[in-house]
Amino acid sequence: MSDFVNVAVDAMGGDNAPVETVKGAVEAITADKRVKVFLVGREPVIKEELKKYNYDSAQLEIVHAEEVIETGEPPVMAIRQKKESSIVKGMQMVRDGACDALVSAGSTGAVLVGGQVIVGRVKGVERPPLAPIIPNINGVSLLLDCGANVDAKPSQLLQFAKMGSIYMEKVIGICNPRVGLVNIGVEEEKGNALTKETYPLLRDCRDINFIGNVEARDIPLGTADVLVCEAFAGNIVLKMLEGVSDALIHKIKAGMMSSLKSKIGALLVKPALKKTLKSFSTEEYGGAPLLGLNGLVVKTHGSSKAVEIRNSILQCIAFKEQKINEKIREQMVLDD
Amino acid sequence: MSDFVNVAVDAMGGDNAPVETVKGAVEAITADKRVKVFLVGREPVIKEELKKYNYDSAQLEIVHAEEVIETGEPPVMAIRQKKESSIVKGMQMVRDGACDALVSAGSTGAVLVGGQVIVGRVKGVERPPLAPIIPNINGVSLLLDCGANVDAKPSQLLQFAKMGSIYMEKVIGICNPRVGLVNIGVEEEKGNALTKETYPLLRDCRDINFIGNVEARDIPLGTADVLVCEAFAGNIVLKMLEGVSDALIHKIKAGMMSSLKSKIGALLVKPALKKTLKSFSTEEYGGAPLLGLNGLVVKTHGSSKAVEIRNSILQCIAFKEQKINEKIREQMVLDD
Numbered sequence: 001m002s003d004f005v006n007v008a009v010d011a012m013g014g015d016n017a018p019v020e021t022v023k024g025a026v027e028a029i030t031a032d033k034r035v036k037v038f039l040v041g042r043e044p045v046i047k048e049e050l051k052k053y054n055y056d057s058a059q060l061e062i063v064h065a066e067e068v069i070e071t072g073e074p075p076v077m078a079i080r081q082k083k084e085s086s087i088v089k090g091m092q093m094v095r096d097g098a099c100d101a102l103v104s105a106g107s108t109g110a111v112l113v114g115g116q117v118i119v120g121r122v123k124g125v126e127r128p129p130l131a132p133i134i135p136n137i138n139g140v141s142l143l144l145d146c147g148a149n150v151d152a153k154p155s156q157l158l159q160f161a162k163m164g165s166i167y168m169e170k171v172i173g174i175c176n177p178r179v180g181l182v183n184i185g186v187e188e189e190k191g192n193a194l195t196k197e198t199y200p201l202l203r204d205c206r207d208i209n210f211i212g213n214v215e216a217r218d219i220p221l222g223t224a225d226v227l228v229c230e231a232f233a234g235n236i237v238l239k240m241l242e243g244v245s246d247a248l249i250h251k252i253k254a255g256m257m258s259s260l261k262s263k264i265g266a267l268l269v270k271p272a273l274k275k276t277l278k279s280f281s282t283e284e285y286g287g288a289p290l291l292g293l294n295g296l297v298v299k300t301h302g303s304s305k306a307v308e309i310r311n312s313i314l315q316c317i318a319f320k321e322q323k324i325n326e327k328i329r330e331q332m333v334l335d336d
Numbered sequence: 337m338s339d340f341v342n343v344a345v346d347a348m349g350g351d352n353a354p355v356e357t358v359k360g361a362v363e364a365i366t367a368d369k370r371v372k373v374f375l376v377g378r379e380p381v382i383k384e385e386l387k388k389y390n391y392d393s394a395q396l397e398i399v400h401a402e403e404v405i406e407t408g409e410p411p412v413m414a415i416r417q418k419k420e421s422s423i424v425k426g427m428q429m430v431r432d433g434a435c436d437a438l439v440s441a442g443s444t445g446a447v448l449v450g451g452q453v454i455v456g457r458v459k460g461v462e463r464p465p466l467a468p469i470i471p472n473i474n475g476v477s478l479l480l481d482c483g484a485n486v487d488a489k490p491s492q493l494l495q496f497a498k499m500g501s502i503y504m505e506k507v508i509g510i511c512n513p514r515v516g517l518v519n520i521g522v523e524e525e526k527g528n529a530l531t532k533e534t535y536p537l538l539r540d541c542r543d544i545n546f547i548g549n550v551e552a553r554d555i556p557l558g559t560a561d562v563l564v565c566e567a568f569a570g571n572i573v574l575k576m577l578e579g580v581s582d583a584l585i586h587k588i589k590a591g592m593m594s595s596l597k598s599k600i601g602a603l604l605v606k607p608a609l610k611k612t613l614k615s616f617s618t619e620e621y622g623g624a625p626l627l628g629l630n631g632l633v634v635k636t637h638g639s640s641k642a643v644e645i646r647n648s649i650l651q652c653i654a655f656k657e658q659k660i661n662e663k664i665r666e667q668m669v670l671d672d
Contacts, residue, residue, distance in 0.1 A: 137583045150520070150528040184486070184571040192486040192568050216575035220583035232528050235520040236569055239552035240576035247473045247556035248584055248616060255612030256605050265604025269591075272598035276591030280584060 004036035004059070005320045007313050008090035008099040011041030012068045013106025014304050018042075021105065022049040024309025029059040031310065034317055038099055040065050040086040065089040068106075071302065075109030079117055087111065091118035094295035101296035101316040103287060105304040112148050115290045115297045122325065124332030125292035127152065129160045130231075130299060131167065132288035134241055135280045136222030142168050142177075145231040146238050146288065152230035154198040157181075158205060162331050163291040164226035165208045170322035171315065172225075180214030180224030182233055187213070194230060202228070207331065216240075242282055249277060286311035289319070292328055296320070340372035340395070341656045343649050344426035344435040347377030348404045349442025350640050354378075357441065358385040360645025365395040367646065370653055374435055376401050376422040401425040404442075407638065411445030415453055423447065427454035430631035437632035437652040439623060441640040448484050451626045451633045458661065460668030461628035463488065465496045466567075466635060467503065468624035470577055471616045472558030478504050478513075481567040482574050482624065488566035490534040493517075494541060498667050499627045500562035501544045506658035507651065508561075516550030516560030518569055523549070530566060538564070543667065552576075578618055585613060622647035625655070628664055632656070 009025045011018045018041060025037045036059045039046050043064040050060075067085040069078045082088060087106050091114045093099040102119075104111050112130065121128055129145035144160045145152065152160075161179045168177035181202055183191045188199050190213060202210045214224050219237060229237070256266035278284055286308060287300030296319050298312045319325075343364075347357045354377060361373040372395045375382050379400040386396075403421040405414045418424060423442050427450045429435040438455075440447050448466065457464055465481035480496045481488065488496075497515045504513035517538055519527045524535050526549060538546040550560050555573060565573070592602035614620055622644060623636030632655050634648045655661075 137587055182572070184484075184568055184575075216572040217579040219576065220579045232520055233568065233572055236518070236552040236572045237576060239520075240555065240573060241580055243553040243556045244577055244580040245584060248581060251473055251612050251616055252588070252609065255608045258608050258611075262605045262608035265601040265606075265608075268601025269598045269605060270601075272591045272594050272601075273588065275594075276587050280587055 005034050005317045006036050006038065006099040007316050008038045008040050008063070008093045008102040009309065009313065010086045010090050010102065010104035010106050011039040011046050012065070012086045013104045014300070014302050016303065016305060017105065018045055018049050020304060020306045021309055022046060024304070024306035025060070025313065026050070026053045026055050027306055027310040028313035029055055032314055032317065033059070035059065035313060036061070037313065038063050038093065040090045040093070041068075042066065063089060063093070069110045071107045073107065073110070075107060075113040078107070078110050079114045087114055088118065091115065091297070094297065095119050100320045101298060103298045103300060103309060103312045103316070105300045105302055105309065108299060109148055111297060111299045112290065115293050119293045119295050119297060122292050122294060122329050122332055124335065125328070126159060127156045128290050128292035129163065130288050130290050131164060132238060132282065133172070133285040134238065134282055135285065136220050138222040140172065140285055141219070141222060141225055141227050142172070143227045143234055143237060144291070145229070146234040147231045150230060150232040152194065154194065154201050157194070157198045157228050157230065158201045159292070161202055161205065161208050161210070161226060161228045163328050164228065166324060166327050166331065167289065167291060168225050170324055170327065171318040174225050176209050177225035178211045179208045179226040179228060180211055182219070182227055182229035182237065183213035183215065185213060186215060245280060283308045284311070286315040289315070294325065296325070341370050341653045342372050342374065342435040343652050344374045344376050344399070344429045344438040345645065345649065346422045346426050346438065346440035346442050347375040347382050348401070348422040349440045350636070350638050352639065352641060353441065354381055354385050356640060356642045357645050358382060359642035360640070361396070361649065362386070362389045362391050363642055363646040364649035365391055368650055368653065369395070371395065371649060372397070373649060374399050374429065376426045376429070377404070378402065399425060399429070405446045407443045409443065409446070411443060411449040414443070414446050415450045423450055424454065427451065427633070430633065431455050436656045437634060439634045439636060439645060439648045439652070441636040441638055441645065444635060445484055447633060447635045448626065451629050455629045455631050455633060458628050458630060458665050458668055460671065461664070462495060463492045464626050464628035465499065466624050466626050467500060468574055468618065469508070469621040470574065470618055471621065472556050474558040476508065476621055477555070477558060477561055477563050478508070479563045479565070479570055479573060480627070481565070482570040483567045486566060486568040488530065490530065490537050493530070493534045493564050493566065494537045495628070497538055497541065497544050497546070497562060497564045499664055500564065502660060502663050502667065503625065503627060504561050506660055506663065507654045510561050512545050513561035514547045515544045515562040515564060516547055518552065518555070518563055518565035518573065519549035520551065521549065522551060581616060619644045620647070622651040630661065632661070
């Protein structure tokens with residue numbers, strides 16, 4: 001195997017495939033010579049897209065996959081039956097070691113199921129969490145779990161805290177990351193049965209830097225680097241973050257167009273505003289890794305543009321070089 | 337009893353009491369001749385504050401209460417022991433019919449406990465939900481439950497949907513309000529055990545206009561008028577809404593100060609921006625009613641300013657005139 005960080009990219013996944021997936025792949029290999037991308041999908045379509053670009057052909061390969069898993073398909077059946085789909089083929093490449101990672105903007109359900117069934121869990125990991133990086137006013141936090149499996153157990157939340165801490169420290173570079181338990185009050189006794197049982201597990205764990213409960217209100221302030229919760233709560237946090245940002249920006253833009261004076265003002269603030277809003281967009285930070293698998297699987301937004309695909313691919317470099325999976329494996333052995 | 341809508345106001349509750357509570361009370365009686373306010377709290381302090389204002393003394397009375405329940409106190413014990421507190425005295429006035437409603441910016445726990453223990457539930461109501469009005473890009477929605485009791489039952493969520501529909505139709509004036517179940521996907525089979533069991537109850541209920549599951553991402557778009565969820569989820573929705581708005585506004589303001597050009601632009605857009613942000617602030621819409629009690633109890637933010645106190649008091653007029661509690665009582669009898 002080469003010295004490249006080999007990343008399979010689901011060329012057919014997402015609303016903007018293959019245009020944006022191929023573009024993002026080319027941008028990634030242009031940005032970093034350490035990456036080789038394997039574009040998995042319908043070869044003629046990918047070839048046609050690639051004609052638009054100049055790139056180093058040593059860094060790019062096409063892997064033909066005839067089928068595509070659609071967003072609406074029941075994930076378990078899709079993974080089982082569509083053996084020739086871009087997601088299944090990409091996952092197999094990770095499982096077989098031909099690739100270090102798969103990046104997909106396709107069906108979340110299929111990515112989650114395929115990750116567990118094809119790539120497989122690290123021994124000891126009870127549930128691999130889907131862990132998006134979310135912006136806060138000072139930087140970013142990791143939010144886990146945002147997957148499809150709700151009603152988690154306290155022992156699973158403890159594992160999320162450990163895996164999330166490793167990821168934030170080694171991939172994002174935050175030393176001794178602060179772990180917070182998403183809750184409806186800061187006091188230890190607050191919350192539901194799950195948070196009440198999880199709190200002492202996190203408090204007594206010596207492998208993490210637990211700072212206590214974090215109220216949703218403080219999440220955008222960046223109070224914690226690693227935010228632990230079960231997937232129902234995580235989904236609400238993530239979707240509210242995206243929904244409120246979008247709604248507020250929509251309102252602000254409409255408000256600025258309400259008079260001639262404010263229209264002129266809007267022209268003047270536009271560049272600064274654009275930069276600000278970019279730093280608060282979830283799409284800027286690459287996709288969400290599915291942690292605890294025998295290889296890296298990154299799920300990006302279904303609406304991903306090239307920038308998110310590119311950033312997700314580049315994120316795989318640190319993941320490999322920092323040997324994240326080895327570290328998670330060691331942690332699980334320690335706990336055994 | 338007079339023809340007034342009689343509202344007890346906890347003059348001592350909240351971070352800005354008594355300055356803002358007294359101010360808000362005076363503003364309310366000045367704004368509407370139908371209201372009479374009973375300022376409950378330490379008489380000398382209230383009297384001193386009232387010296388600042390001119391008002392119609394027929395519309396205002398002071399009810400002395402020596403004690404104050406602090407935010408940190410265990411609520412059950414505080415309600416039991418501090419018989420002379422402003423919250424307990426105000427609640428007793430509602431229970432005894434001397435007042436139609438109590439407005440308090442004090443301890444949420446004490447308000448929730450006191451509401452149940454002193455004012456008492458309407459017969460048939462399993463759990464009185466705390467129901468804040470939240471802004472969306474086109475208007476407002478009612479979010480229930482945001483109380484302190486988590487892990488609700490499906491039958492309770494069904495009651496929330498019914499009480500919330502009555503409130504939105506009669507107090508806010510939204511005809512045939514759309515009821516949505518807060519969930520992590522729109523399909524019926526999505527979610528956790530609670531949402532899966534609740535969905536068919538809401539779908540089959542003929543007293544409400546159920547539109548299905550609502551993802552958190554669509555809450556700020558105003559997809560539903562009545563948002564039903566248990567309190568853990570509701571708390572996250574509410575606090576994310578507030579937290580993301582504040583964080584984004586902070587970022588935008590800082591961004592606009594980053595260059596001379598954008599500073600000039602900021603001056604020009606400021607009035608329009610202020611108006612926009614005001615319409616998206618949770619404080620503009622008055623407090624959260626605790627529904628299903630034998631009288632109205634409204635909890636406002638701990639950080640309430642006069643505007644929120646005033647709006648909360650004025651909200652009580654429609655609640656009384658539209659006979660909301662009678663309608664809730666009828667609904668519960670129907671279900672019996």
